[in-house]
Amino acid sequence: MKKTVMILGLVLSLLILTGIGQGMAEDKFPSKTVTIISPWAPGGAADAVSRYLASLAGEYLGQPVVVVNRTGGTGQVGHTAGATAKPDGHTLTMTTVDCIILPKMGLGKTSEKEFRPIALITFWGAGVQVSADAPWKTLDDLIADAKANPKKYKVATIGPGGIWTVGAEGLEKEAGIKLTHVPFNGAGPGIVALLGGHVDIATGGVAEAWQQIQAGKLRCLGLMSEKRSDFYPDIPTLKEQGHDVVVGAWLGLQVPKKTPDDRVKILHDAFKKAIDSDAFKALMKKQTLDIVYMGPEDYAKFIQAQSDFFDKVLQKP
Amino acid sequence: MQETLTMVLSQAFDLHVLLAVAFGTFIGAAIGALPGLTATLGIALLVPLTFSFQPLVGLAMLLGIYGGGIYGGSITAILIRIPGTPASAATTLDGYPMTLKGRAGHALGISATVSFFGGIISVIFLATMAPQISKFTLKFGPPELCVAALFGLSMSALVSGENMIKGFVSVLLGLILSFSGIDPIVGCPRFTFGTVDLLSGVPFIPALIGLFAIPEVLTNMTSISSSPKIDQKLDKIHMSFKEIKRHGWNIFRSSIIGVFVGAVPGAGGDIGGWVAYGVAKKTSRHPESFGQGSEAGVVAPEAANNASTGGAMTTMLTLGIPGDAPTAVIIGALMVYGLRPGPMLFTSHLDLVYSIFVIMALANFCLLFYRFIGAKHLARIISVPKFILLPVIIVLCVVGSYAIQNNLFDIRLMLVLGLGWYLMHLCGFPAAPMVLGLILGPMVESNFRRSLIMSEGSVSIFFTRAYSLVPIIVLALVLLSPIVIKWIKRARKARANK
Numbered sequence: 001m002k003k004t005v006m007i008l009g010l011v012l013s014l015l016i017l018t019g020i021g022q023g024m025a026e027d028k029f030p031s032k033t034v035t036i037i038s039p040w041a042p043g044g045a046a047d048a049v050s051r052y053l054a055s056l057a058g059e060y061l062g063q064p065v066v067v068v069n070r071t072g073g074t075g076q077v078g079h080t081a082g083a084t085a086k087p088d089g090h091t092l093t094m095t096t097v098d099c100i101i102l103p104k105m106g107l108g109k110t111s112e113k114e115f116r117p118i119a120l121i122t123f124w125g126a127g128v129q130v131s132a133d134a135p136w137k138t139l140d141d142l143i144a145d146a147k148a149n150p151k152k153y154k155v156a157t158i159g160p161g162g163i164w165t166v167g168a169e170g171l172e173k174e175a176g177i178k179l180t181h182v183p184f185n186g187a188g189p190g191i192v193a194l195l196g197g198h199v200d201i202a203t204g205g206v207a208e209a210w211q212q213i214q215a216g217k218l219r220c221l222g223l224m225s226e227k228r229s230d231f232y233p234d235i236p237t238l239k240e241q242g243h244d245v246v247v248g249a250w251l252g253l254q255v256p257k258k259t260p261d262d263r264v265k266i267l268h269d270a271f272k273k274a275i276d277s278d279a280f281k282a283l284m285k286k287q288t289l290d291i292v293y294m295g296p297e298d299y300a301k302f303i304q305a306q307s308d309f310f311d312k313v314l315q316k317p
Numbered sequence: 318m319q320e321t322l323t324m325v326l327s328q329a330f331d332l333h334v335l336l337a338v339a340f341g342t343f344i345g346a347a348i349g350a351l352p353g354l355t356a357t358l359g360i361a362l363l364v365p366l367t368f369s370f371q372p373l374v375g376l377a378m379l380l381g382i383y384g385g386g387i388y389g390g391s392i393t394a395i396l397i398r399i400p401g402t403p404a405s406a407a408t409t410l411d412g413y414p415m416t417l418k419g420r421a422g423h424a425l426g427i428s429a430t431v432s433f434f435g436g437i438i439s440v441i442f443l444a445t446m447a448p449q450i451s452k453f454t455l456k457f458g459p460p461e462l463c464v465a466a467l468f469g470l471s472m473s474a475l476v477s478g479e480n481m482i483k484g485f486v487s488v489l490l491g492l493i494l495s496f497s498g499i500d501p502i503v504g505c506p507r508f509t510f511g512t513v514d515l516l517s518g519v520p521f522i523p524a525l526i527g528l529f530a531i532p533e534v535l536t537n538m539t540s541i542s543s544s545p546k547i548d549q550k551l552d553k554i555h556m557s558f559k560e561i562k563r564h565g566w567n568i569f570r571s572s573i574i575g576v577f578v579g580a581v582p583g584a585g586g587d588i589g590g591w592v593a594y595g596v597a598k599k600t601s602r603h604p605e606s607f608g609q610g611s612e613a614g615v616v617a618p619e620a621a622n623n624a625s626t627g628g629a630m631t632t633m634l635t636l637g638i639p640g641d642a643p644t645a646v647i648i649g650a651l652m653v654y655g656l657r658p659g660p661m662l663f664t665s666h667l668d669l670v671y672s673i674f675v676i677m678a679l680a681n682f683c684l685l686f687y688r689f690i691g692a693k694h695l696a697r698i699i700s701v702p703k704f705i706l707l708p709v710i711i712v713l714c715v716v717g718s719y720a721i722q723n724n725l726f727d728i729r730l731m732l733v734l735g736l737g738w739y740l741m742h743l744c745g746f747p748a749a750p751m752v753l754g755l756i757l758g759p760m761v762e763s764n765f766r767r768s769l770i771m772s773e774g775s776v777s778i779f780f781t782r783a784y785s786l787v788p789i790i791v792l793a794l795v796l797l798s799p800i801v802i803k804w805i806k807r808a809r810k811a812r813a814n815k
Contacts, residue, residue, distance in 0.1 A: 010708040032723075033362065042645045043637055051649035055364070066361045067649060070517060072763065073504025077517065080499060080506070084513045108504045154771060159502065182459070182771050183502055185763075192582075192638050198458030198771070211637070215660040286655065 029263050030063045030090055036253070037085075037093045039078020040158075041071045043188020045207050045289060049121060049251055050094040052283045053274050060270035071185035074098055074159030076108040083114035087256035089263030092118065095254045100307050102161040104314055112303050115254035118268050120294035120302060121275060122284065125225035126167035126247045127206035127235065129218050131194060139221040139241050142201070146177035156190030156202040159183040164190075167224050167247035168203040174243045194218065205249060206232065207288045224248070231288040250292070252299055268296055324668045329675035334377045337370070338676060341378035342683040345385020349401045350393050352526050352717040356386025356402060357642040364650045372654035373669065377676045379650055383643045384680040387586055387622050388432055388688065392695055395424045395615070397710060399529045403521070403756055404586025404622040406749045407594045409529070410477060411607060411614025418610050422692055427612060428619045429688030430561065431568055435620035436681035438572040439579070439627020443634075444674040447663075450628070451635035454580045456784050459767035464785040465581050466760040469588030470753055471792055472595035476607070477747035481796075484750050487741075491754020492761065494519050501763040514726035518759075523718035523731035525752050530714045531735025532742035534707050564616045567597055575621030579628025583760045585641025586622035587753060593621030599795060627677065634658050634670060 036054055040046040047069065054065040070078035075098045082093025095115060102108035128139060136142040146153055157165035164187060172179055179201065184190045187204030194202045194209075195217060202209065206229075212218040222238045223229060224247040238245045253271060255264065274280055275293055284291050294302055328334070341363075348359040359382045367375025390401030395412035408428065415424040442450065457465065470492075474484030497508035498518030509515040561568075571593035578589035597617035598607045607614045629641045637659040639645035651658055656666060663670055698706075718731040738748060772778035779785045 010711060012708075042639050042648050047649070048652055051652055054649075064362060064364075064366070066364070067646075068361075069645065072501035072759070073499050076504030077499040077501070081517050084516060102504065109506070151773070159504065161504075180771070180773065182767055184767070185501075188638065192455070192636060193458055195636070196455035196458055211657055211659045211661050215664075217660065283652070283655065286657070 029088075029266055030061055032063060032090060034058075034061055034063055034065045034089075035091045036065060036067045037078050037082040037091065038067050038069050039071060039075040039082070039093065039096065039099075040186035041069060041184075041188050042186075043191065043208065044186040045122075045124060045205055045249075045287065046094050046096055046186070046251055047188065048287060049284070049289070052280055053121070053253070053271060056274035056277055056280055057270050060273045061267075073108065074102055074162040074165070074183070076102060076110055079108075079114075080110040082254070083110045083256055085256055087258035087260075089255060089259050089267055092253050092255050092267065095252055096163065097249050097306060098158070098162045100303065101163065101166065101310055101314075104307075104310055105161045107161045112254075112307065114257055116257050116259055116264060117296050117299035117303060118253040118255060118264060119271055119275065119296070120250060120252040120292060120299045122289045123248055123250045123292045124205050124207050124289055125223055125229070126164055126203055126249070127209065127223050128171065128221045128238070129191070129194060129202045129204070129206070129209045129213070130200065130221060131197065132217055132219050134200065134219070136221065139236075139238065139243070142221060143175045143177055146175070146179060150178040151180050153179050153201060154182050154199040155179045156193050156199040156204070157181045157183050158186055158190065158204070163247060163249045164204045167245065168201075170224070170245040170247055171203065171238070171243070174238075174245050191218070206235070210288050229288075252294075264296065321668050321671065325671040325675060328373055328668065329672045329679070331373075333371070333374045334676065335679070337374045337377035338381045338679050339683050341381020342385040342680050343381075343687060345382035346389040346392070346684065346687060347385075348382065349386035349389020349391075349405075351389075352393065352399055352401055352530060352714055354401075354717065354720060355390075355522065355642075356383050357646060358720075359386060360643050360646045360650075364646060367650065372656065373672055373676075375650065375654065376647075376673065377679075379647055380673070380676050381680045381683065383647070384436060384623065384626055384677070384684055386643070387626065388428070388684050391428045391432070391619060391622075392425065395428060396421055396695065396698055397706075398533050399710070399714075400525070402586075403525060403752065404590055404625070405618070406525075406529075406587065406752060407473070407476075407590035407618035407622075408615060409749065410594065410618075411609070411611050414608065414610035415612075415615065420610065421695075423612075424615055425688065425692040425695055427560075427615050429685055429692065431564070431571075431616045431619045432623040432688075433681050433685040434568050435572040435575055435623035436626065436684075437678060438569070438620075439576045439624040440674050440677045440681070442576045443627045443631045443677070444671070447631050447635050450576070450580050450631045453577070454582065454632045454636060457581050458782075459764040459771060460779050460782055460785040462581065462583060463761055463764035463768055464779060464788050465578075465584055466588070466757045466764070468788045468792055469578070469584060469591055470750065470757055470761070471796070472588075473591040473750040473753045475795065476591070476595045476598050477749050481799075483744075483746045487746050487748070487750040488754045491751035491756075492758045493754075494524070494751070495755045495758020496762070501759055502766050512726070514724060514730075519730065519755060520727055521752065521756050523727040524734055524755055526714045526718055527731035527733070527735030528738045528748040528752055530710060531732065532739040532748065534711055535739050536742070537703055537707055560612075564613060567613055567616045568620045571597065571617045571620035572624040575624025576628040576631075578621070579625025579641065580632045581628075582632060582638050583641070585629055586625040587641075587756060589621040589625040589628075590618035591749075591753065593617040595795070599798075623681075630673070630677065634662060634673070635660065 036050045038047045038050045050067045054067050058065045070081045079099045085091035100112045103111035155168045187208040190202045193199045220235050224245050348354045390405035391408050394400040394405040394408040398409045398413040400406045412424050470488045474488045574593045575589040594617045629644045633644040718727045
């Protein structure tokens with residue numbers, strides 16, 4: 001008798017459950033929590049900017065926006081999760097330039113072609129960071145030491161094909177040195193490894209390391225950009241020091257390719273408002289990140305230009 | 318200094334902050350108790366809500382949820398052997414047997430009191446030794462992180478189930494399951510069987526629910542007519558002072574373990590609970606009582622998993638790296654408030670940092686209060702007839718599996734894993750090490766590979782660094798000690814027989 005009641009109760013509860021599930025109609029967009037996938041670990045710029053936008057855009061979208069970290073594989077884990085998400089506009093990805101580079105090197109399946117652009121947000125450059133106790137006072141000191149000891153010094157990278165890794169490789173090629181690459185899930189963990197002395201150099205974005213540089217724990221020996229940054233006027237570029245290495249990363253929000261036009265527009269308008277807000281401007285300034293905005297059409301053109309650029313660059317032996 | 322103190326006190330004891338803490342801990346406990354919802358999710362969903370509040374009020378709520386979530390998970394771990402969060406998995410080992418003996422109320426009371434102490438001790442550590450703890454944390458590079466995760470896994474294998482071998486088999490199965498998804502270093506899909514759903518790996522919440530809940534429900538179903546209703550003795554809930562003194566060393570030691578394990582990035586209450594339990598069992602005078610409803614077996618993991626919140630917060634505040642999953646979300650919240658965790662936070666916003674400590678302490682007081690009120694009522698849940706309770710549990714499991722990713726695949730996964738594990742369960746294989754293997758697999762694998770890259774392929778890197786060598790030695794000793802003791806006994810017997 002008891003068993004019968006139990007089974008009946010079970011069946012009834014499950015029936016009720018399925019009934020409730022069917023009832024939800026999705027006529028208003030967004031109709032539930034919006035997710036931004038961050039393919040990089042906390043501590044880096046991608047994660048930080050995702051969280052800022054998430055906090056500000058919720059008001060304009062009428063639904064909470066949360067950030068979910070899906071790290072690993074030089075961003076492929078997150079980019080793939082984002083590209084294969086349901087194209088209903090509820091899942092965005094904070095994409096980075098690495099999703100263009102990796103497939104060209106045969107290191108990943110998810111490329112920029114799986115996405116639809118919403119907005120470009122920022123552009124920032126790499127630097128050569130070392131511990132404050134490191135024996136090298138200038139970049140040339142480091143290069144001389146590394147030349148004499150190939151493979152001795154470890155550099156924290158973000159994985160094969162990642163943009164900051166490209167920076168490290170650029171430095172190696174230019175200066176004729178060999179370093180050992182240790183891959184992490186983003187610039188953030190790399191900086192922590194540098195602080196802990198597990199690696200000797202980190203060639204990630206300067207913005208991520210800036211707090212530690214200000215606190216005197218790390219030093220930046222040079223920027224991989226065209227000219228000095230207004231945020232750090234005292235840090236020389238690699239170009240000034242005789243090494244032509246310019247490497248920059250960008251952050252942009254994208255959605256799965258098949259997301260319908262009207263939802264793309266709603267998302268874009270909401271996030272544009274967030275980007276234009278004073279709160280966001282202040283947050284970015286604190287992070288020493290410049291806001292470089294592009295809408296869906298311009299961003300798409302930019303991505304194509306980047307793809308062509310890397311086709312050329314990666315051809316070189 | 319004086320003005321900092323007054324500022325801190327006036328900030329922290331503001332009415333809104335207090336309300337936020339009270340609300341947050343309550344919500345956190347409720348969320349933690351529901352299988353499928355974890356503190357991380359709760360914090361993530363409520364973060365946007367807090368942006369309209371002042372930073373400290375919002376933080377107070379989030380910290381309340383964090384602490385509450387850990388406790389909530391213990392409630393179900395004790396009452397129905399289904400941990401609401403991974404951090405409470407170790408509590409099922411002795412908490413549930415206590416329930417079966419009619420002492421659920423007492424178990425909940427112990428959990429409440431001991432968690433309170435664990436939380437307070439960890440806040441004291443956080444407030445006084447944050448810089449030192451952060452130095453300790455920085456020492457954990459890839460080799461140390463790999464060994465730390467392996468240590469936690471080994472502990473769980475050692476103490477769960479009937480014997481060590483079965484525990485290790487479970488761990489290995491969990492690790493194998495964790496390989497499915499995308500390779501963490503190279504980025505190519507593997508073991509995904511072509512489905513999109515597995516591209517991010519086996520989701521651990523449906524797995525946790527399936528592996529714990531389904532076998533439990535099935536076992537109860539098959540014995541439903543025969544099992545007598547267990548009368549819960551609801552008179553003895555609070556821990557008497559004598560009891561607290563008796564377990565005092567266990568509480569303190571487990572809390573320390575919790576703080577330090579929590580401070581290690583990637584490791585949190587989940588590892589901390591197991592290590593504390595393992596240490597308690599190995600150093601106890603009655604190791605055989607563990608797993609049968611021993612109070613010490615509830616004290617150890619409960620103190621440790623709450624203490625780990627302090628450790629994780631230390632790492633988060635001083636270094637800006639998350640000590641565990643909920644702190645990753647809290648970092649985001651802090652950044653949005655304009656506070657960048659890291660060394661600068663202590664110099665530029667010292668008053669805020671100290672306010673955070675006070676709030677965490679307050680959260681612990683709130684939880685203690687709630688638990689004592691709630692323990693009696695919660696224990697009564699077990700008195701509900703099984704044939705009503707079990708269907709409700711199943712429904713909650715199904716909903717819980719769906720809730721995270723809104724993916725039907727997760728429900729199927731939960732059922733498949735659960736049904737498959739039922740067979741293993743019947744053969745005496747413990748589920749907890751498998752779940753831990755699934756959760757920690759990525760940490761073990763990616764750090765192992767990073768370490769080998771750092772050492773250019775040489776395994777010696779694990780043995781030449783102090784922080785990785787020490788846990789390895791300890792682990793070897795712990796694993797070999799039963800064998801060594803047997804040899805010694807045999808040798809003694811042989812000598813005596815001569």
